Amino acid sequence: MADIPKSSVELRGVSKWYESGEEGTAPARRILDGLDLVVEAGERFAIVGPSGCGKSTLLNLLGTLDAPSEGKVIIDGIDTSGLSENEIARIRSEKIGFIFQMHHLLPQCTALENVLVPTLALAHRPDPAVATERAERLFERVGLGDKLHRQPGQLSGGERQRVAVIRSLINSPRLLLADEPTGALDEDNAGRLIELLVELNDSEGLALIVVTHDRAIAGSVGAIRTLHRGKLEG
Numbered sequence: 001m002a003d004i005p006k007s008s009v010e011l012r013g014v015s016k017w018y019e020s021g022e023e024g025t026a027p028a029r030r031i032l033d034g035l036d037l038v039v040e041a042g043e044r045f046a047i048v049g050p051s052g053c054g055k056s057t058l059l060n061l062l063g064t065l066d067a068p069s070e071g072k073v074i075i076d077g078i079d080t081s082g083l084s085e086n087e088i089a090r091i092r093s094e095k096i097g098f099i100f101q102m103h104h105l106l107p108q109c110t111a112l113e114n115v116l117v118p119t120l121a122l123a124h125r126p127d128p129a130v131a132t133e134r135a136e137r138l139f140e141r142v143g144l145g146d147k148l149h150r151q152p153g154q155l156s157g158g159e160r161q162r163v164a165v166i167r168s169l170i171n172s173p174r175l176l177l178a179d180e181p182t183g184a185l186d187e188d189n190a191g192r193l194i195e196l197l198v199e200l201n202d203s204e205g206l207a208l209i210v211v212t213h214d215r216a217i218a219g220s221v222g223a224i225r226t227l228h229r230g231k232l233e234g
């Protein structure tokens, strides 16, 4: 795997709070509170914690979709707070894949078109034929080789979630952030999806973080870290 570029993400003393909106009212609650985390290339773990504890907030910071109120987000040794929006967006499209709590597929586009959307954000757009070929291989790999041209409405929940997984992988990210990826799936489909993510972590060496409130799912990812009072334990 020597040809795969290594990548790491580090949170240093990261806090996040939201202003309450009204001046002089109760102080803003710290959702994250001086949190430190290093995610090494190829690593894999789950994050658990009750609803509202800040799991999605944490993933959004790791994925540069949001900025911390305090502290640093460092990607491959670069402090992102010194970068412009465009530079951050570029790092994000090249290095990070997301599977969101809701899959957010575009209903009017086919599965294949949905998967190709992230390639449009790359500074050096791949040849569409090459991107399509990679997409087709990924569809085959997740057992959807015959459903490329269906719209999301013509797919089952499990199939839609697999399309969202392929979309997150199309730009060959080095870090995959999955926020409750199995939330809408039955037990069998949930198990299969996690197996697929773990297999990708093994075979492609991409770091994988799965947020879930389900301890069984977390256990099948591997190590479990708990978000508690704004910090990660375990």
Ligand SMILES: Nc1ncnc2c1ncn2[C@@H]1O[C@H](COP(=O)(O)OP(=O)(O)OP(=O)(O)O)[C@@H](O)[C@H]1O
Binding pocket: 018, 031, 049, 050, 051, 052, 053, 054, 055, 056, 057, 058, 213
């Ligand atoms: N834009 C916002 N403005 C104000 N408060 C917010 C905002 N986004 C999130 N919060 C609050 O921050 C806290 C953490 O939210 P977050 O979405 O990270 O929780 P979570 O752990 O992902 O929960 P769940 O398991 O339900 O998805 C919640 O109390 C939420 O209400």
Ligand SMILES: [Mg+2]
Binding pocket: 055, 056, 057, 101, 179
């Ligand atoms: Mg959440």
